[in-house]
Amino acid sequence: MLWLIFTTLACTSNPTDDSAGDTGSDCISGEPSDHLGIEMVYICPGRFTMGSPEDEVGRQVVEPQHEVRLTRGFYMGTQEVSWRQLEAFMDGEINWYDDVGDLGHVAFRLSAFDAELAANAMSAAAGLPPCYTCTELNPGNPECALAEAWNTLYDCPGYRLPTEAEWEFASRAGSQASFATGGDLLPESEYDCSGKLRLDDGSWLDHFAVYCNIMEGDDNWDSSERLRMPATKQPNTWGLYDMHGNVMEWVADHFDTYEEGELVDPWVKDDYPVDYGRSIRGGSWFNSPSKLRSAARYWDSPYTRAPVYGFRLARSD
Amino acid sequence: MGTPQAESRLAAGEGLRGHIRLLGGLMSRRSIMASALLVLSSVSCAAEQGPSFGARSDHVEDTGWDGFYDPVSWLRDYWTSTHDACEPPEPFEYSFNEYEVSDRCKDALAADLKVDLVSFSRGAGTQGTLFNLLADAYYLLGRDQGSVDDLALLDDTLDLYHVRDPFIGQVELVAAELGHSEVRQAVYNLVMSTILITKSGSSSGSSAEFHFDTRTLRWNGGGTGWAGGALTLVHESAHGWQNRRHTRCPEGHTVDGTDYSGEWVCDEDWGGAWGFHAASARLMLKGASVEEPDHVENIQDILERATAFILED
Numbered sequence: 022m023l024w025l026i027f028t029t030l031a032c033t034s035n036p037t038d039d040s041a042g043d044t045g046s047d048c049i050s051g052e053p054s055d056h057l058g059i060e061m062v063y064i065c066p067g068r069f070t071m072g073s074p075e076d077e078v079g080r081q082v083v084e085p086q087h088e089v090r091l092t093r094g095f096y097m098g099t100q101e102v103s104w105r106q107l108e109a110f111m112d113g114e115i116n117w118y119d120d121v122g123d124l125g126h127v128a129f130r131l132s133a134f135d136a137e138l139a140a141n142a143m144s145a146a147a148g149l150p151p152c153y154t155c156t157e158l159n160p161g162n163p164e165c166a167l168a169e170a171w172n173t174l175y176d177c178p179g180y181r182l183p184t185e186a187e188w189e190f191a192s193r194a195g196s197q198a199s200f201a202t203g204g205d206l207l208p209e210s211e212y213d214c215s216g217k218l219r220l221d222d223g224s225w226l227d228h229f230a231v232y233c234n235i236m237e238g239d240d241n242w243d244s245s246e247r248l249r250m251p252a253t254k255q256p257n258t259w260g261l262y263d264m265h266g267n268v269m270e271w272v273a274d275h276f277d278t279y280e281e282g283e284l285v286d287p288w289v290k291d292d293y294p295v296d297y298g299r300s301i302r303g304g305s306w307f308n309s310p311s312k313l314r315s316a317a318r319y320w321d322s323p324y325t326r327a328p329v330y331g332f333r334l335a336r337s338d
Numbered sequence: 339m340g341t342p343q344a345e346s347r348l349a350a351g352e353g354l355r356g357h358i359r360l361l362g363g364l365m366s367r368r369s370i371m372a373s374a375l376l377v378l379s380s381v382s383c384a385a386e387q388g389p390s391f392g393a394r395s396d397h398v399e400d401t402g403w404d405g406f407y408d409p410v411s412w413l414r415d416y417w418t419s420t421h422d423a424c425e426p427p428e429p430f431e432y433s434f435n436e437y438e439v440s441d442r443c444k445d446a447l448a449a450d451l452k453v454d455l456v457s458f459s460r461g462a463g464t465q466g467t468l469f470n471l472l473a474d475a476y477y478l479l480g481r482d483q484g485s486v487d488d489l490a491l492l493d494d495t496l497d498l499y500h501v502r503d504p505f506i507g508q509v510e511l512v513a514a515e516l517g518h519s520e521v522r523q524a525v526y527n528l529v530m531s532t533i534l535i536t537k538s539g540s541s542s543g544s545s546a547e548f549h550f551d552t553r554t555l556r557w558n559g560g561g562t563g564w565a566g567g568a569l570t571l572v573h574e575s576a577h578g579w580q581n582r583r584h585t586r587c588p589e590g591h592t593v594d595g596t597d598y599s600g601e602w603v604c605d606e607d608w609g610g611a612w613g614f615h616a617a618s619a620r621l622m623l624k625g626a627s628v629e630e631p632d633h634v635e636n637i638q639d640i641l642e643r644a645t646a647f648i649l650e651d
Contacts, residue, residue, distance in 0.1 A: 298459025
């Protein structure tokens with residue numbers, strides 16, 4: 022009994038908490054709210070350690086730890102955006118990829134600019150000002166930049182991509198471990214695609230992540246058809262699905278080394294050419310476990326439409 | 339434009355310019371001279387864009403370069419662990435599908451090249467650019483180039499696959515230092531040991547450059563096809579390994595109809611980067627399957643072109 026009580030306490034305390042709500046774990050709104058058919062949760066302002074410790078299994082050199090303070094609360098989509106959701110608020114104008122398959126699938130083969138164009142469309146549908154100014158380079162190929170009305174992306178009240186810091190904050194859901202469950206990869210497991218990978222906290226990776234193209238015991242499981250469905254696994258404690266795996270998610274920041282010291286509302290954008298590489302987070306159905314960690318960072322040209330690139334929406338409070 | 343005196347260039351299209359600064363310091367066991375540049379057509383292979391990955395090397399920023407040329411002290415065995423990570427098919431197949439190659443393999447290749455991810459994220463750099471580079475390295479890792487013991491038998495100009503002593507001696511040296519029996523092991527390790535960091539883009543727009551002072555490979559496409567890219571890796575690292583530049587081509591020297599008179603793109607003998615380039619191409623041809631006719635033809639073109647820049651014979 023005492024062991025049970027201790028365990029419960031240990032699971033609800035957070036070593037990085039130095040004031041109520043700092044990690045956001047105490048101020049999730051509780052129930053997700055509906056935003057034009059897209060379910061979002063409210064995440065409070067907070068502080069967390071972004072990046073990974075040097076001894077984290079699977080760590081990359083581009084993940085140095087640093088403190089981040091997010092001074093504004095924000096809404097975060099509980100799921101990766103699906104084709105059906107896009108169709109709902111883009112009036113059927115899904116013209117960047119013809120063969121979408123099941124509309125219930127997560128929208129993929131999207132560039133970062135496609136995602137920002139979609140965010141603008143959702144803002145328009147909700148009567149909110151757009152966060153981006155998008156131009157059409159040529160038919161079906163947008164290029165977007167922060168609308169002049171806003172000094173920083175955080176100022177925009179419309180729908181947008183999460184910043185890299187917001188994304189990692191949400192992915193961690195109060196955890197400083199590699200995964201939101203509080204688990205880390207065991208040594209030598211960073212590329213383990215056996216399908217039965219247990220983290221050091223005892224949790225099973227495949228219970229909350231789609232990764233490694235694992236078929237889950239179904240020999241006839243066509244990964245191209247089913248692995249991209251949203252929310253087929255357990256959500257994290259903040260109610261967010263697929264933060265680890267499924268499709269990689271574009272975020273708002275250009276990819277660069279982290280600045281040193283505590284960063285307040287970071288957003289790597291200023292002074293960067295529009296075509297510089299954009300960060301992508303979370304790993305995908307294709308990737309191995311190390312790529313699914315909360316701190317893991319990737320990048321690509323914002324014009325790139327890869328079959329593993331999707332997004333989820335955010336909005337400033 | 340950078341510091342052309344300290345760069346070796348692999349130019350796409352027109353010819354090259356620039357000179358190479360001779361560096362002082364310890365002499366390697368082999369020749370030490372200056373730099374280079376060469377001309378290759380741009381990369382024609384286009385891999386589908388895809389998932390990200392990255393080098394896990396922690397020594398990207400710390401080059402460890404002390405300014406002295408002692409290439410033997412640079413040697414490390416990269417091949418064995420990366421070969422284990424990638425498990426290329428034996429016999430090697432000319433294939434590197436983005437969604438079939440594991441993260442483990444791509445991470446290992448990127449770590450061997452000490453890829454600077456931030457550099458590759460800039461400008462025109464895409465995951466496709468990086469993927470092509472890794473495909474080139476994968477080709478170098480897996481393509482059979484025969485055994486070290488057999489090399490001496492190929493030192494015969496009458497042999498279709500003859501290679502010359504400068505290359506043979508270098509490979510034998512690396513193989514002896516690292517205990518290898520296969521040429522591909524030695525060549526891969528020679529390449530990866532020479533490069534301290536790989537960055538995207540080149541200061542001159544050329545398809546590859548080697549910067550001697552920092553042992554930096556600047557990558558801007560490489561060469562034609564994966565074999566061409568793999569051979570460009572050999573070429574550039576040969577510059578770095580030997581600290582040797584090209585010489586001026588003589589008056590009237592033309593290659594593929596282009597006049598290279600006075601350009602710093604030729605080699606006096608088979609000990610330069612072109613000699614290594616050509617030798618490795620010959621061995622790759624020897625290892626290639628007759629079932630890869632397009633691929634074989636590509637290597638033959640590359641070999642012919644490389645040989646045309648060598649003035650000896």
